[in-house]
Amino acid sequence: MGSFASFADFISMGGYAVYVWSAYAFFALVLLVNIWQPLMARKKYFRQQLKREQVQAERARAQQEHEEMRNGNAT
Amino acid sequence: MATQRKQRMTIVSFIVVGSAIAVGLVLFALNEGINVFYTPSEVAQGEVPSGQNFRIGGMVKSGSLRSGELQGTEVQFMATDCLVDIPVSYTGVLPDLFREGQGVVADGYIDGNGVFQASQILAKHDENYMPAESVAAMEASGATCDP
Amino acid sequence: MWKWLYKLGSPKWFYTMTGQYMPWLVGLTVILLGVGLVWGLAFTPPDYQMGENYRIAYIHVPSASIAMGCYYMMACMAAAFLIWRIKMADMVAKACAPVGMTFTAAALFTGSVWGIPTWGTWWIWDARLTSTLIMLFLFIGVMALRSAYDSAQSGAKASAVLTLVGVVNVPIIKYSVEWWNTLHQGASNLSLSNTAANPPEVWVPAFFVGFGLLGFFLIAIILRTRNEILIRERRTDWVSDILGDARGEN
Known part of the structure; x- marks a missing residue:
């Protein structure tokens, strides 16, 4: 593996495994958070907007039914 | 409209320049306090408050390191800035x-x-990163004492 | 030039444009980051002093650069918002704060972990480390200040002012190692002509990671800005159309 004799050597990082891999793990976490968070926020936004639309549509339908009933009673 | 924008631009520049001047003055006033260590020359010139703890920074003079190789035993060396050596x-x-x-x-x-x-004891690394073979080349070209 | 700037100030144009170019940007970023990280982690020869441990530099240095660049960007957006009242500028500034905060945290963490074996300490109050910590607090402060206001407009203005007050800290971070004695080493002197002190085999992978991280930074900013656009423009027709498309998908 490039500059290392074996995969085990690569993992052990010349005895600095704890430092090197924890630094890279934190870095990976930062990358992950910066992608995952906005994607989740986007998903949530669409869910909320669609739900709001549904609620509005239902309310409008209820209103319409109510009015139709009133009109029906009147005639 | 244009004058209003100009006014806002002035305000923004005042914020940036003003805070920069303020911070600059503070840093200027703190000057020495911000330094994390004194050089051996400064110590020799008596710029360091005596009888107090402080940090000294320099290079481990080549050939001056005396120690038992075992960790935990006393280590002695010369800290140098190429002008003054401090034991x-x-x-x-x-x-x-930590090495010479x-x-x-x-x-x-x-x-x-x-x-x-x-x-x-803290080790200070320089800003050069190189593999071992480059070091041999560098030493052949005559790297000298510069802390 | 002005027309282009004017267009960039239009949320709809920004949203569609970034949507178009996003796949290219993602592809380029993945390639650059992938090549750079694998190269730096496994193929670059070890440093003659620090051995394998210096491989942390490949993420530490670009994280710090991107964090500082992010602050500059946030400051430019803050100024553009305060002077010209460009709404897009505020949306981008709002996106910068959390991204910059995480990159500053990454620079501090990787630096500390690097410092334990090499320096013998994970922290020292030298000028470089302290000013970087101040930048972390500035990013947090800018976010906190924005959310402290009930009115979005007031929050935007207040955080823009704080951003501009703090911008002087960024050049201090950069030059701290030259102006004062620090435990932190200075900036490396990279050049193709003088390769003795810093050979290209060491810093070329760093350039890959650096540009890859720049691409990643842009992606992160664009994603957040697009979300912000959708929220602020939710009553417009074009966002309704996007919602309509999303309804079809569900």
Whole structure:
């Protein structure tokens, strides 16, 4: 593996495994958070907007039914 | 409209320039306090408050390191900035990068004999990163004492 | 030039444009980051002093650069918002704060972990480390200040002012290692002509990671800005159309 004799050597990082891999793990976490968070926020936004639309549509339908009933009673 | 925008631009520049001046003045006033260590020359010139703990920073003079190879035994070396050498004595764990010809920062005080008694040793790395074969080339070209 | 700037100030144009170019940007970023990280982690020869441990530099240095660049960007957006009242500028500034905060945290963490074996300490109050910590607090402060206001407009203005007050800290971070004695080493002197002190085999992978991270930074900013656009423009027709498309998908 490039500059290392074996995969085990690569993992052990010349005895600095704890430092090197924890630094890279934190870095990976930062990358992950910066992608995952906005994607989740986007998903949530669409869910909320669609739900709001549904609620509005239902309310409008209820209103319409109510009015139709009133009109029906009147005639 | 245009004048309003100009006004806002002035305000924004005032914020940036004003805070920059304020911070600049503070840094200027703190000047020496911001330095994390004194150089051996500064110590020799008596710029360091005596009888107090402070940090000294320089290079471990080549050939000056005396120690038992075992960790935990006393280590003695010369901290140098190429002008003045200060003897340093330390007992304890050393960082990986502590070696002759490398930068060092020691925390401690100067005892009656003019020896810096360190309670902590930190290694200072330079800004050059290179594989071992490049170092041989560099040494052949004659890298000299520059801390 | 002005027309282009004017267009960039239009949320709809920004949203569609970034949507178009996003796949290219993602592809380029993945390639650059992938090549750079694998190269730096496994193929670059070890440093003659620090051994394998210096491989942390490949993420530490670009994280710090991107964090500082992010602050500059946030400051430019803050100024553009305060002077010209460009709404897009505020949206981008709002996106910068959390991204910059995480990159500053990454620079501090990787630096500390690097410092433990090499310096012998994970922290020292030298000028470089302290000013970087101040930048972390500035990013947090800018976010906190924005959310402290009930009115979005007031919050935007207040955080823009704080951003501009703090911008002086960024050059201090950069030059701290030259102006004062620090434990932190200075900036590396990279050049193709003088390769003795810093050979290209060491810093070329760093350039890959650096540009890859720049691409990643842009992606992160664009994603957040697009979300902000959708929220602020939710009553417009074009966002309704996007919602309509999303309804079809569900």
